[in-house]
Each structure stands twice: as structure tokens, then as C-alpha cells.
Amino acid sequence: MKNHYIILVVLAIFSFKCYSQQTLGLFTNSSESLDGYTLFSPQFSTESYLINNCGEKIHSWSSQYLPGLSSYLLEDGVLLRTGRQFGMGGGIGIVEMLDWNSNVIWSHSVSSTHGRQHHDIELLPNGNILLIVHDNRTAAEVTQAGSSTINASIDSEQIVEIQPDLVNGGATIVWEWKAWDHLIQEADITKDDYGIVANHPGRIDINFLNHNSSDWLHFNGVDYNEEFDQIIISVHNFSEFWIIDHSTTLAESSDSIGGTYGNGGDILYRWGNPQAYNQGDPSDQKLFLQHNTHWIPENYLDAGKIIMFNNQVGSQPNPYSTVNIVELPVDANGFYTYNGGAFGPENFDWTYQAPNPTDLYSNIISGVQRLENGNTLICEGVSGRYFEIDANQNIVWEYVNPVNDLGPQAQGTSISDNNTFRCTRYSSNYPGLSGQILTPQGYIETGSTFTCNLYPVEDPVVTVIDILNLLSEFGCLVSCQYDATGDGIVNVSDLLYLLSMFGTVSSQCDSATIFANESTNAVCFETTANTRHIFTNDIPDHTYGPFGGANNIQGQDLEYSMCLFPTLNTTTTPLTQDPNSQGCGGGIVFGLSLQGILYSPFARLYWINPNTQEENMDFVIEAEFTLNMDLNGGHVNNVSRYHYHNVPIDYFTNDLGISGTDHSPLLGYAADGFPIYYKYLYTNPMNSMGGISEFQSDYQLKTGTRPGDGITAPDGVYDGTYIQDYEQIPSQSELDECGGRFGVTPDYPDGTYYYVLTDNWPYIPRCLKGNFIDNTFKIGPNCPPSASATDCATSSTMNTDDAMYGTALNISVDPTSTQLNLNIAENLVDKVIGIVIYHSSGQIVFSSNAYQENIQTAHLSGGIYYVQLNMGQNQVTRKIIIP
DSSP states (O other), X not given: OOOGGGGGXXXXXXXXXXXXXXXXXXXXXXXXXXXXXXXXXETTOSEEEEEXXXXXXXXXXXXXXXXXXXXXXXXXXXXXXEEESSOSTTOOEEEEEEOTTOOEEEEEEOBOSSOBEEEEEEEOTTSOEEEEEEEEEOHHHHHHTTOSSOOSOEEEEEEEEEEEOTTTSOEEEEEEEEGGGGEEBSSOTTSTTBSOGGGOTTSEXXXXXXXXXXXXXXXXXXXXXXTTTEEEEEEGGGTEEEEEESSSOHHHHTSSSOSTTSSTTSOSEEESOGGGGTOSOXXXXXXXXXXXXXXXXXXXXXXXXXXEEETTOSOTTSOOOEEEEEOOOBOTTSOBOOOSSSOSOSSOSEEEOOSSXXXXXXXXXXXXXXXTTSOEEEEETTTTEEEEEOTXXXXXXXXXXXXXXXXXXXXXXXXXXXXXXEEEEEETTOGGGTTOOOOOOOBSSBSOOOOOOOOOOOOOOOOHHHHHHHHHTTXXXXXXXXXXXXXXXXXXXXXXXXXXXXXXXXXXXXXXXXXXXOSSOOEEEEEOSSEEEEEEOOOOSSOOOOOSSSOOOOOOOEEEEEESSOOEEEEEEESSOOTTOSSTTSEEOOEEETTSOEEOOOOOOEEEOTTTOOEEEEEEBOGGGTSOOOTTSEEEOTTOOEEESSOOHXXXXXXXXXXXSSOOOOOEEXXXXXXXXXXXXXXXXXXXXXXXXXOOOSEEEOSSBOOOOSSSSOOSBOOSSBGGGEEEOGGGOSSOTTSEEEEOOSSOTTOEEEEEOOSSTTSSOSEEEESOXXXXXXXXXXXXXOXXXXXXXXXXXXXXXXXXXXXXXXXXXXXXSXXXXXXXXXXXXXXXXXXEEEETTSOEEEEESSOOSEEEOTXXXXXXXXXXXXXXXXXXXXEEEEO
């Protein structure tokens, strides 16, 4: 719950009861800190922790392995972490996924005499994972490679891309890049890869650093740039970062030609220490055994630049660390400027150095994260200290990890061995936290009794979820997150306050300003407890026209409403609902785009009897055969309203950049309230990590000729002139007759029904499956005002958080894996009209038209499943794991 009312309480930045000496936990929390939750995995503990900004434990995961070393919370709520099977530095061997309850839902061992995973991993948009893996080379290989100083075996490095098998476990290697394939040496002309090092900056000098350690390169970080399809590697022992091309084939990655950038697997760009390729001198070195080198995400402050933790900047006896940002000399297509000598730029774009430089120092590990509010989160790894600085480099949040190899320690303890490789802040609206119970569980360290204020990002909607969160903390007397009235405790007064605020509008749209805009796109979405309202001037935010008709586009004053929590009906509603009606409901508009433009596929044109001029409304003319539409499938009607009859492909492709590499973004809402996407979707409807596929509808042209006589009804071959020229072939697509399906999306990680726009007919779906369609989406001259306030109040599907029914449903898996036990509130049993169980692959493995308390599962293989209960106007979905 985001308590906007808590902000009314006037308190100091942070207050606590004084100890003789505070050593652990939270030191500072101010309103300038990004509201959210911080994930960290202490280096010598098998626990991973999630804390709020007050340093209170919100959740923890347990593994049988120490971290090795990174961990990430994914958008579906799964913890992706590495684990150490052996005791070598950096952690080695296991990559695993844990669900919210610490169940291992997938794992893969990457350990052998030739290669062991260590340090960091990177989840790719397609669900694959990049690993850093040692690449052991024998003494004979080292000698043949031209080593001038050592003849022993060494650990080189490789980047390996694996495709996880989430059903059976394990993974398949689908791509790899080996440093050993890109060597250069100028010590021995009789050995491999001889050449002038300074003339080949894209290759790696095998004699740099003289092999002082068998751990020659020591990669410690990996990141991926989807826009350029490039990988950045933090190369600790060279004090550099390298950027390589991921677009190469497996063969090209080992060569010096091929790929998008033409260099094969050779280094595209490197920076930090030009001495590594015989350029410059010690004064040109900028990085010193750095960690966590990565791109700053899109839409963040300094997006596209590289940020890193620079470990050993200052020399002994006064060593210190800095955090730095560098702006790369790269063009819009991902090509880097290089004119010989050392790669530019000459210096950093931004630096954080502690006011007293030695106050920030970690000789190993550590990390940094630019936050979405422009602040920077820093992990001083050896001391286990995490702190956040604002744009003026003031500390606005500070915390010391209280966990070492002996477990959580007591406040006042002089702690050691509380190292942390990295920490990560997730904002309060992060999808991976959606639907989870985030009730504070007290401090991790023992003995802390200070009080602290949270400063959440305001979410003005007061809903059932807020009330449930408050009830979860009912009776709280100290550090109460859900204190609504600001009196320091959670009691009946807080509940009464929330009830008085129930249904508060989340954002008020200024419709007058929107309607006054007659030249550029203006739209606003406004939500109440049950309804979504949209105000639009009907001018698109993309190129439009020409239309070929007499009318030009004009700004409009349009309002639409739909249910915020839509529910599925047992029957479909065709958009040509009543062709004989001349009043409201003579037709229905499919939906509305996020820029406030209607998706309206029907032209409302019919076969005309050439003798009588009567319309035969049983034959509806397809819009593309009669209307002058622009590149985005739109045109204006006789009152100058712009709308789509076809998919706005030019807008999707050129403005939104939809290419098929990722799941489609949200593109609007249908009239019944369900979301709309384009054809690029998760291959497995219930698995966001199973890759992306392109989907089409299951309609095709009929064969043969129409049975009409050419007078009362059309004749001729089926050519698509009429919508009746098409027929549905259900086996051809996973989409249903309305172009929809149930599944997870980036916006609905717990699953929802959604519609899909496709490149084949009908392009825009021609029917709706929701229960309520507001009058604002109906066509006709006599439509009454919106009835959504009444209709939507009786339609409240809880498929995201299951706020009402979901809390009354418990599912347990029999320890012998022979059955599921469903336990639902007695008053809801009669409401259940169907149960469906899906495997994570999307396959239906069980269905029933009635409630069953026990369901046999002995025939099911182990894995992830989804149990969906249909209760008429409500659906509840639960994820389970069968061992």
C-alpha cells in the first residue's frame, strides 16, 4: 500500500533510540531516497534478503549454496541467483531460480575441469542467460599462444549463453564467445597470433600482466545492450571493460569478421587502461580493478552511458574508491569512433568521490546502480555498506549489512565478514513485487528498536489491497508501514480512515485542457476503484493522412469508460451486434489505443441490391476495399474523427520500435476493459522466459465462390471483399475466435485475458469476450450516458492480486506428489463453476466444471503449474510447484 496520507506526518529524516554505538542496519533514510526494496545476498550466507527503506526485512530466500556471487529479482517474482559449489573466488558452479517460497524451480550446474561459472550472470530479453565461465588452457596451449613468461596452465575466460529448460531442468548452450580466440602477441614470431599489439586493439595481448596469476583475466561483470545487441564485460585484471558483438553466429564469434559490426568476435570497444594494448602510459589508466561495469538503462539520468565501481583508485597508504560514469563515442547504430591510439574519451563524464576520499574504499567486489529518480545506489562490498546519494552527492539512505558467516548479528557488534558482492534497489511498483505480501517482519539484526519513516511514492487509489495490507499489520505499535492516520500505530482508526477513502480517484484528468488542444495529441487516463475513464482529443501522436476524402482531421471532445477489472462472459459479443438497429448498439467499437484513437474495424457498409438499392446487412464490406486509409490504417469519418480500421503498422514499427525481439508493449484497452497487444507474444502463454513468437489469427479466406445471385446477395469468388468471405480454422492459431488468449504479459505478470492485433484478417478482432461494454463504445445516435460506475461495480475480477477471493483460497501439494488439496472458503464453494490446471508450457492437464477439493496429480511430471478457478464473474489463478 502506498500511503499518501503518511506524508502528512512531519518527522525528521530519521530518528532512533540511541545506542552506545550503532554499528549495523539502517543509519539514514530521507524522503529524497527512492521508495522501494533493496535486495542483497551476503557473501557468507545462504540467505538472500529484501528490505524496505527502513531496513526492515520484507522477505528472504533460502538456498543450499553460498552466493556465487550475483542475485536478481525477475519481473515474475522469481529470484535468479548464482551459487558456489566450490570454494574458489567469485563463486562457482550453480545457477538457480527460486520461487517466492524458496522452492527451486530450475537449476543448472556449470562446473567441469574445463569451465566453471563464476561472479555474474545476465538475463536476456528472450529468457536466455549469459554466464561468465572459466576456460582452462593447458601449459602447452599457453606456450603455443606465445607466452613469454609462463609455461603453466591458466584460466582464460568465456561468455556462454544458455537456454534454460524450465520444464526438465538444465540448459542448452546456444552461443559462446572465448577470449582465447582473439589473442595477439609480439614476443615470438614462430608462435600463434603473432602481430603488433598496438595495431590490433580489438585483440587481447597474452603477455599483458605477465601471467602473475593463473586467473589471467578475471571477468567479474557482464551486461547486455538490447538496442545494439552488444555485451559489456568487466575485465578486472586488465582494469578495462570490453564491448563485444552478440549478433555473431557461433562461428563468427571465434573469428574477426562477421556480425552486425563486421568484426566478428574481436573487441569492438575497450576503455580504462590503454596500456593493455600498448597505447599510452600509466597516467592514461583510469580504471583500477573495477566492478559492476554496465549500461545505465533507457529513460534514466545519463541513459546509455557506462557506470562502474572503481575499486583501487588511490594508492597505499591511503587507498580509496570512486564511482564513475563514462560517455562512449558511439553513434545511433552502435558503431564506435576510433582514430588510432587509445580509445576515447580521455576522462570520465561524472565521478563520485567521498568528501574524505578514504571513507569509500573496497579493494574487491562492490557495485553501483543508477536509480530511476536520478539517485545512485552504491555497494561498498567489503564493509557490507550500502548507501544512496542524490544528484548533489548527499547521502540520503545508508545501511550496513548485519549478516556474516555466523548469521544475523546484534546491534552494537563490531562486525566483519559481512561482505556483499552487490545490492539492487527495486522500486515499489516493480512487477516482480506485484501481488506479494510485503509486510515488514522486523529488523534482521537483533536489538534494534529505533523508529523510522517510510516515504512511499504516492498511489492515491485506496483499494481492497490497501485494506488487506493494513489488516496484515493490525495491532502494530512500532515502525508501522500501514499507519494511515499517522499516530504511530495501526488500529481501528486506520481502518475507518481507509474505508472513508475507498474508491478515491487515482488521478484527475484536466479534460478542459485536453479538449482545448486542437493540434497535437492529448489524452488522459483516469481510474477509480472500478472504472477506467479516458479523455481524448482524437488527434494521433504519429504521422497521419492523406485520406483521399473531403474531410480533414479535427480535434474532438471525446470521453470513454470501461471496467478497470474486466470479467469474461460465457458468450462472445460481435461488434456488428444489431445491424437493423438505428439507435444505440447498432454496432460496437472494438477498443481504444493508448494515444486515445479508436480501433474500429467495421466500415458499416453492406451489399446493395443494384435494382432496389436496398442494403443486405448479412454481407458487410471489409473496410480496406472501400475506404481511403493512410499508412496506419486510419482515416476520418464524416465528422472528421480519426480512427483505425486496420493495424497501425507504421506507428508500431517506426515510432514504437516494435520488432519482435521483445513482447509487444501494451497498445490499448478493448471496450470490455481487457488489454490489447500486437502479434509478438511470449511463446509459452504462462512463461515469460520461454522466448518470443509471432502470432496470427486463425481465419482464412474460404475457397470457391459465393452462393449469391449478384442481386440480392453478392456472387463471385471469395476474395475478402466481405467479412463473410473468411472462416475460422481453430487449429491454425492459439488465439481464439476473438483474437485473444489467457497468459502472462510484462504488464500482467500474474496473467490476464488479452486481445491480439495481427497482420492477417481480421487484423483487429471482430468480437469481445468481456461481460460489460460501456455505452461510450456503442454506435448510434441515442446512446445514454456511461453506465460504467454501476456496471463495473458488479464486475471485479481479481486475477492480478485476487484481493477478495484469492485470500480465501489455499492450495497445498501432497508431499507424496499424488494430489492437490484445495481449500476455499465455504461460502465460495458454490460460486466455482470450473477448474483448469495448466502446465507452464501452456498445456491443459486437468479441467472440471465443478469444484473439487482433491485433485489427483500422480500422473503429472514435476514442474510449474497454474491452477485457475472460474467463479462466474471472477477468476483466481495460483502458481504451484509439483516436485
